[in-house]
Amino acid sequence: MTDATISAPTRRAIDRIQDSYMVQVRRRRMYGGLTLAIFSLLMVSGFVIADDRNAGGFWDGWRQMLDFPADVVSEAWEKRANLPGLLVKYFPALMETINIAAVSTLIGAMVGLILSLLSTRGLARWPRLIPVFRRLMDILRAVPEIVIALVLIFILGGGPVPAMIAIALHTAGALGKLYSEAAENVDLKPVEGLTSTGANWTQRMWLGVLPQVAPNFLSYTLLRFEINIRASAILGFVGAGGLGFELRNAMAWGPGRFDEAAAIFVLLFGAIVFFDQISSRYRNKLTEGQ
């Protein structure tokens, strides 16, 4: 009955629309399938290459995967009486790792704050230099911490300071970018008001911009602190002091000292979870008000 009401030309038009729609759908499906195929090919061939170039194979490795943790746990359990003593013994190293993270976050945040304000459109002290400061932050962000840390260890000798400088530089770049993105959305009216009273650039930023962005900035900084605790533990492993350094020494001893490794694992795990929890609770509180 409906067929009768549609004239032949209209019908042809509908068919044409339907055909072109189906062609589009087919093409989209083909692209999707192609992307998926390329991605799977990359994953599989990447895995095969990685497996090929690894010292131990993937399939053998899984069977041994639990051997080492089992050794550590059993040895730690055998010498469980030592554990409290070891935890106390390595606590200063944990403090060093956390101090590296805290101080580098603090210094990095201060440098990043200045860099971000200097590279945000509308706020910059010298608008012409915005690209310069942006590139500077890009470079700071791109240099992995280990590069700076290893070079500084060669010059300054081992210890926490090379790790601290390395992480602080990277933090300045990373936080600077995040800060700058947040500062771009700032309301400029308070800044204008301050300008009309004759406030200089520092006062305008300090009193006009910072109060607006402080919750965001603090939340980014806390997140960065979490990341930096991990980074500072890892850098210890390549000779920059703290818990990672102790872990490497304990591992170098091999079996017989696994109780020490276990104590370090416990401390590191505990510290990471503890600071993650505190920071995420505080971050939620900071962003709730918005």
Place this chain on the structure above:
Amino acid sequence: MTDATASLGSAKTLADALFRRKRLTAFAVPAIIVAYLVYIAIAFDVVGLAQRASSKNAVILASDSWSYKTHVTRDNRRGGTTYAIEGERKGAYEDGTRPAWVTGDEDSELVIDLEDGHVVRFLPDNAVAYDVPGFGTIEAQLVDGSLNTNLSEPVPEWINLSDQRMTITTDAGRVTMTRTRTEVFRYFPGWELFWFTLDSPYHNRSFTEIALGDRIDPDRPNISGAMSDFWNNGMWRHKDVAWAIGETILMAFLGTFGAAMIALPLAFVAAKRFSPFGALRFGTRRIFDFVRGVDALIWTVVLARAFGPGPLTGALAILITDSGTFGKIFSEALENVDEKQIEGVASTGAKPLQRYRFGVIPQIVPILLSQILYFLESNTRSATIIGAITGGGIGLMLTQAIQTQKDWEEVAYYIILIVGMVMIMDSFSGWLRGKLIGRKD
């Protein structure tokens, strides 16, 4: 009226209290920060560090990273002189050839010109003469295993002298004399042998000569021969470096996308919206927290024991740590999806799986992709560090080059490559994000 005065008074006290508090925090926060920094300066022994810091190492690093030295070495026991770039066997001049700045005859007088008037002469019977402008000629000779010189105490600080060994370091170069050998270093700017080593026929040929000129090596076409000699350069090891960079990127790629593939289904289990079983949800979340909390460092150490050094270990360490992080992020994104789209799909009679596919996935894909791509860039940096620990990729080459404390130009080369790699990955992931999500960040 008294009420009004009272309320005004109380408002004033409140305001005063507020101001006092603000003033206090305005001073207390900087004071706490300064106190903490002072504590850190003491705890990290910054003063002691400043004294221990080796300015000599800094100078070596700064000068060696952009220059190379050629060694002229005479064997004091058996006689004979060799010439080698950086003193390495792979940089040695072939027998019968030598740098143009060395003249004379080995048996009578060999003249090594260090430029700016500095001339070193190797004389017969293990004798050496070094003309230093503005100082005079330093003469030294080995007689019965001990070193006789014309120097008298006190010697200048740029000469290090004992009866076994003499080292003269000037701006032009360095002369070292021991019982076994006499060695002269001459420094040149640049990265020598970067393209071809001395044994390659293409060494010291210009680009146009190789690309357009006559066949240099009769056995091979110029371009393919030059490519192969460059690729197999024994000094700079371009092949190994390229593989190492590839391994590092591979670690980041496999780790990031593998983690995303594992985390996505688990995120559905952990999200309140989609998972009816409270205990399962709780368990999955604790698993996420656990693998995140154990951290890449510990995973790397544990996995290196089972899988040995290599890129697979690094990839798995990234994969495991990031599945926890992704699981957390994805499940949070899933909790925030809009119910209306799912209802719309359900109203067409879609089954649960179709509802997820067409109602949920399109909503979270942009968030997921932007997170994954962000992590891809950040994991390239992590893979460098993890490679230094497990032994794989460019991180390992960098640590090795720094630990040998010899080839600082290679260290500089690796650093440039690493920074370039991270920047390229950063812009690549930014570009891909723009393409896939259709929005520039």
